[in-house]
Amino acid sequence: MRKWMLQRTTEAAMTPPVNDSQAPLPTAVRWSHAVLSPRLQKGDIVVDATAGNGHDTLFLAQQVLPGGQVFAFDVQAPAVESTRKRLAGHPFSAEEITLIHSSHEHLGVRLPPELRGHVRAFMFNLGFLPGGDKKLITQTQGTMSALSQALDWLAEGGLLSVVAYPGHEGGRDEAEAIEHWLMTLSSDAFEAQKIGFLNFRPTTPFCMVVRKRTSQPPARDQTFSGE
Numbered sequence: 193m194r195k196w197m198l199q200r201t202t203e204a205a206m207t208p209p210v211n212d213s214q215a216p217l218p219t220a221v222r223w224s225h226a227v228l229s230p231r232l233q234k235g236d237i238v239v240d241a242t243a244g245n246g247h248d249t250l251f252l253a254q255q256v257l258p259g260g261q262v263f264a265f266d267v268q269a270p271a272v273e274s275t276r277k278r279l280a281g282h283p284f285s286a287e288e289i290t291l292i293h294s295s296h297e298h299l300g301v302r303l304p305p306e307l308r309g310h311v312r313a314f315m316f317n318l319g320f321l322p323g324g325d326k327k328l329i330t331q332t333q334g335t336m337s338a339l340s341q342a343l344d345w346l347a348e349g350g351l352l353s354v355v356a357y358p359g360h361e362g363g364r365d366e367a368e369a370i371e372h373w374l375m376t377l378s379s380d381a382f383e384a385q386k387i388g389f390l391n392f393r394p395t396t397p398f399c400m401v402v403r404k405r406t407s408q409p410p411a412r413d414q415t416f417s418g419e
C-alpha cells in the first residue's frame with residue numbers, strides 16, 4: 193500500500209485521507225501534500241518557505257523526522273510562534289527543526305551552504321496568515337526571487353510545491369507571474385504541473401508542482417512512454 197494511504201497527520205482537516213472513496217477531490221493544499229508525501233522519506237532535508245500556522249511544517253516534519261532536517265521561514269513573528277506551538281506536542285528534536293523569522297527571499301543566505309543542491313522539497317503556501325493580518329501577504333517580486341533560488345537548492349529529483357491564492361488583492365498577479373515563469377522552465381531540467389478545479393470560481397486556490405529532473409538517463413519504460 194502506498195505511503196500516503198497509510199499516513200494520518202494530526203491535522204485531519206489539512207490532510208484527510210486521500211483514499212476515501214466518498215471524499216471530495218483534493219484541495220490545493222491537500223494536493224501539495226499528496227504529491228510530496230510518497231516522495232519524501234526519513235532523513236530528507238526540506239524547507240517550508242511560508243510557515244504560517246505550521247500545518248505544512250508539521251506535515252514536512254512527519255515525513256522526514258527523525259533523521260532529517262526541516263527549515264521553516266516566515267516574515268511574521270506570530271506565525272513563527274504559531275508554528276513553534278504546533279510542533280511542540282510532537283516528539284521532534286529541536287536540532288532537527290529550524291524556524292527562521294525572515295523572508296524566504298533570504299533563503300540563499302539563511303540555509304546552511306552545504307545543503308545547496310540537497311533539499312528534497314520546498315513548500316510555498318502563499319497569501320496571508322489565516323487568523324492574522326490579511327494585508328500582510330506574500331509579494332510577487334519576493335516570491336519569484338525565493339522560488340528561483342529554491343530551484344537552485346533543490347536536489348535532483350526534488351520537488352517544489354506552490355499553493356497560489358488568486359482570490360485576494362495581488363494574489364492573481366502573483367499566481368499568474370509564477371505560472372508564466374514555470375512555463376519557461378526547460379523541460380529537460382524540470383517538470384512543472386498545475387493542478388486545480390476547472391469549474392469552480394477562478395479565485396479558487398490552485399497548486400503548482402515542479403520536479404527537478406535527475407541527470408541519469410530515464411528508465412527503459414519511460415523512454416517508450418515518450419518522456
Ligand SMILES: C[S@@+](CC[C@H](N)C(=O)[O-])C[C@H]1O[C@@H](n2cnc3c(N)ncnc32)[C@H](O)[C@@H]1O
Nearest residue numbers: 242243244245246247248266267295296321330
Ligand atoms: C497561507 S499562509 C501559510 C500557511 C502555512 N504554510 C500553514 O501550513 O499554516 C502564508 C504565510 O506566508 C507568510 N509570508 C508572507 N510573506 C513572506 C515572505 N516574504 N517570506 C516568508 N513568509 C512570508 C505570511 O506571514 C503567512 O504566514
